[in-house]
Amino acid sequence: MAINWFKYSSPSTFYGVAGKMVPWFAWSAAILFVAGLYISFFVAPTDVQQSEAYRIMFIHVPASILSMFIYLVMAGYAALGLIFNTRLSSMMASALAPTGALLAFLSLWTGALWGKPMWGAWWVWDARLTSELILLFLYLGFIALHASIDDPRRADRASALLAIIGSVNVPIIYFSVQWWNTLHQGASVKFTGTSMHVAMQQGMYTMMLAVWLYAIAVSLLRVRCIILERECKAQWVSELVEVRR
Amino acid sequence: MNKLSLIGLLSLVIRRDLVLAMRRRADVLTTLIFFVIVVSLFPLGVGPEIDMLRKMAPGVVWVAALLASMLSLGRMFSADYLDGTLEQMMLVPQSLSVLVLAKILAHWMVSGLPLVIMAPVLGLQFDMPAQALWVLIAALLLGTPILSMIGAVGAALTLGLRGGGALVSLLVLPLCIPVLVFGAGAVEAVVSGTNVSSHLSLLGALLVMALVFTPWVTALALRISME
Numbered sequence: 001m002a003i004n005w006f007k008y009s010s011p012s013t014f015y016g017v018a019g020k021m022v023p024w025f026a027w028s029a030a031i032l033f034v035a036g037l038y039i040s041f042f043v044a045p046t047d048v049q050q051s052e053a054y055r056i057m058f059i060h061v062p063a064s065i066l067s068m069f070i071y072l073v074m075a076g077y078a079a080l081g082l083i084f085n086t087r088l089s090s091m092m093a094s095a096l097a098p099t100g101a102l103l104a105f106l107s108l109w110t111g112a113l114w115g116k117p118m119w120g121a122w123w124v125w126d127a128r129l130t131s132e133l134i135l136l137f138l139y140l141g142f143i144a145l146h147a148s149i150d151d152p153r154r155a156d157r158a159s160a161l162l163a164i165i166g167s168v169n170v171p172i173i174y175f176s177v178q179w180w181n182t183l184h185q186g187a188s189v190k191f192t193g194t195s196m197h198v199a200m201q202q203g204m205y206t207m208m209l210a211v212w213l214y215a216i217a218v219s220l221l222r223v224r225c226i227i228l229e230r231e232c233k234a235q236w237v238s239e240l241v242e243v244r245r
Numbered sequence: 246m247n248k249l250s251l252i253g254l255l256s257l258v259i260r261r262d263l264v265l266a267m268r269r270r271a272d273v274l275t276t277l278i279f280f281v282i283v284v285s286l287f288p289l290g291v292g293p294e295i296d297m298l299r300k301m302a303p304g305v306v307w308v309a310a311l312l313a314s315m316l317s318l319g320r321m322f323s324a325d326y327l328d329g330t331l332e333q334m335m336l337v338p339q340s341l342s343v344l345v346l347a348k349i350l351a352h353w354m355v356s357g358l359p360l361v362i363m364a365p366v367l368g369l370q371f372d373m374p375a376q377a378l379w380v381l382i383a384a385l386l387l388g389t390p391i392l393s394m395i396g397a398v399g400a401a402l403t404l405g406l407r408g409g410g411a412l413v414s415l416l417v418l419p420l421c422i423p424v425l426v427f428g429a430g431a432v433e434a435v436v437s438g439t440n441v442s443s444h445l446s447l448l449g450a451l452l453v454m455a456l457v458f459t460p461w462v463t464a465l466a467l468r469i470s471m472e
Contacts, residue, residue: 137418144412145403157469158469158470
C-alpha cells in the first residue's frame, strides 16, 4: 500500500491527524508512567553501592537521553525545513524545542540531586555535566532567536541554521564519559549486554518509553497550537468546529 | 571594473574595512579598554593574594577576551547593513563566502589582535611567569580568530534585530566554550608543567575547522537575514 506522505506535510491535514494521535500518546504515556514508577519504587531491588539513592536514575537517564535525542530530531526537522522549505517541518522544530529544554533542565536538576549523596557535591565541572549545560543553553538560544524575529519565515530559517550548528554538541555529550576521565559514571546499558539487575532494567525501559511518549504527545499538542497561530487567516481554520464555537 | 581575483577581493575588502575602522578609532579603543577594565576588576573583586591571582590569570584573561569580542560583534555587519552596502556586496559576482572571510579577518585585526598584544601586559599584573606569557600569546593568536568567526555567524543571524547585542551573546557564547577550555587549558598546562602542545594542537584544529565552515555558514545566514 502506497501512502502519500506529502499529504501529511500540509499543516491543514496534519492538524487533524495530530489531534487524533495526541490522546493515544498521552494515555499510553500516563499508563507507562504509573507502571514505571511502581517498578522503580517497589520492584527494583536496593543497589549495593548506592543504596536507595540510585532510584533517581529512573527519571535522570530517560530525561538525559531524550534531551539529546530531541535536539537531533529538532535539528533534523529544522534542516528539512531549510532544505525543502516545508512549513510543517519548521513548526515541528519549534514545537520540540521547549520540551527538549525542559528535559535538559530536568536532567541537570535530577543529576544534582543524585550528585549530592554520591559525590558530595551538587555540581562538579565535569565534561558531561558541562556539555549538558551547553545543550540547555543551545535550546534556550534557539527559542530566543526564534522569538526575537517577527517574520516567521526568517525566524524559521535563522533558528534552523543555529540548530544545525549546535548539533555538533550532541556527540560530545554522548562520548564525553569515554573521551575524558570524568566523575560521571560510564554507560551501564550497552548493546553488548548490561551490568544491571533485570527489574532495574525493566523500570528504566518503562520510564524511558513513558517519557518518550510524553514528549511526542506534548510536541504534537504544541505543534497544533503553532499551526493555528500561523494559519489563523486561512480558510480551513475558520471552518474548524472548535474555532467556530 | 575588471573582474577581481579572489585574493584581490580579499585584500580590497580588508583594506576598506580597516580604513573605515581607523576613521572611527574610538570604537576600537572602547573594546580594548573594556578588556583591560574587566581583567583589572578581578583582583579587586577576589582580593590581592598573589598565589590565587597567578592561578586564576589564564581563565580571567580568556573570559575577558571572550566578553570583549562579543562587544564588537554588533559592528561587523550592522553599518554595512544600515547604509545598504551589504546588499550591494551580496550582488557581486564573486563568492559571498570569500567576502565574508575578508570581513571576518578585518574584524579580527581591529578587535582581536589588539587584545593579543595587550594580554601579556595584563598577565604581568597577575604575576604570570614569562613562559606562560608566551603560551598565552600563542593560544590567543590561535583562539581569537575562532571567536571572530563563530561570532560572525551569530552577528549575521541577528542582523537588524531588536536587542541584538544580548541575543548574539546568548547564541555565540555557548559555542565558544571549547575555545575557552583549550585556550585557558594551554596556559594552565605550562604553569603546572604538563604538555602544552596537545591544547595548542586542538586550538589549531578548531581554527582550521572554523576557517573552512564559518565563512560559508555566515554567508548562508546573511542570505537568510537579507531576503
